[in-house]
Amino acid sequence: MGGPNLLRSMLSLSDREGEKIVPVILNGVQGGMPPIPMSPADAKAVASYVRSVLGTIGGQGKPPSEQAPPSILVGNAEAGKVFFDSKCAGCHSATGDLKGIATKISDPKILQNTWVAGARGGRGGARSGKPITVAVTPKAGKTVEGRLIRIDDFVVTLEMPDGTARSFGREGDSPKVVVNDPLAGHRALLPVYSDKDMHNVTAFLVTLQ
Numbered sequence: 001m002g003g004p005n006l007l008r009s010m011l012s013l014s015d016r017e018g019e020k021i022v023p024v025i026l027n028g029v030q031g032g033m034p035p036i037p038m039s040p041a042d043a044k045a046v047a048s049y050v051r052s053v054l055g056t057i058g059g060q061g062k063p064p065s066e067q068a069p070p071s072i073l074v075g076n077a078e079a080g081k082v083f084f085d086s087k088c089a090g091c092h093s094a095t096g097d098l099k100g101i102a103t104k105i106s107d108p109k110i111l112q113n114t115w116v117a118g119a120r121g122g123r124g125g126a127r128s129g130k131p132i133t134v135a136v137t138p139k140a141g142k143t144v145e146g147r148l149i150r151i152d153d154f155v156v157t158l159e160m161p162d163g164t165a166r167s168f169g170r171e172g173d174s175p176k177v178v179v180n181d182p183l184a185g186h187r188a189l190l191p192v193y194s195d196k197d198m199h200n201v202t203a204f205l206v207t208l209q
């Protein structure tokens, strides 16, 4: 999506305890990144996460994923199938849309990242797949629909089909805003599974050759 690679960014490489990264998160970058609404404490935690990833990089600036990671195939495929049947099968089928997923995505680590995120990471981890859209209906006026750029309690901004951006001020229920996130199901699952479930599901998905 045009953001710099944080593994090669001077700003993140020189961050010590959030003093460089936190202001970028909270204030955004002119002409590029919007401010991300979160508490300073959360922003600091994100900064320390970025530093922890940087800390795993090898000599030649290799991305961390290229350093022979320990196998993540430590789960139990049968237990994974049971979890899949109860939590995933409402939207997916092992013999339908996910048939051959382990052939399409042959690296178990990428496969795990894909199902946890619900979308294949593109370059730089930008998500591929269907975008989040939003429909805004002002009190007097027609519904406007487009890709969601940003939403908070006060403003919703969307990208119109012609590529222009439009913002609407929000006050309580006005205008009416309906967000459609194709991956809401995946996000809703995040707090549901344990690490063990996650490993089991991946072990099961790997069998879908």
Ligand code: HEC
Residues within 6 Å of the ligand: 084, 087, 088, 089, 090, 091, 092, 098, 101, 114, 115, 118, 119, 120, 128, 129, 130, 182, 183, 184, 185, 186, 189, 201
């Ligand atoms: C509420 C519906 C829903 C649930 C529940 C759900 N998914 Fe998904 N999943 C989706 C949607 C929608 C996509 C994105 C499809 C797209 O963008 O084309 C997706 C994408 C995926 C992908 C990527 C497929 C590809 O071809 O890149 C995998 C793998 C996946 N889900 C696995 C799972 C697993 C495993 C579970 C259970 C732990 C699960 N999903 C639960 C709706 C759901």
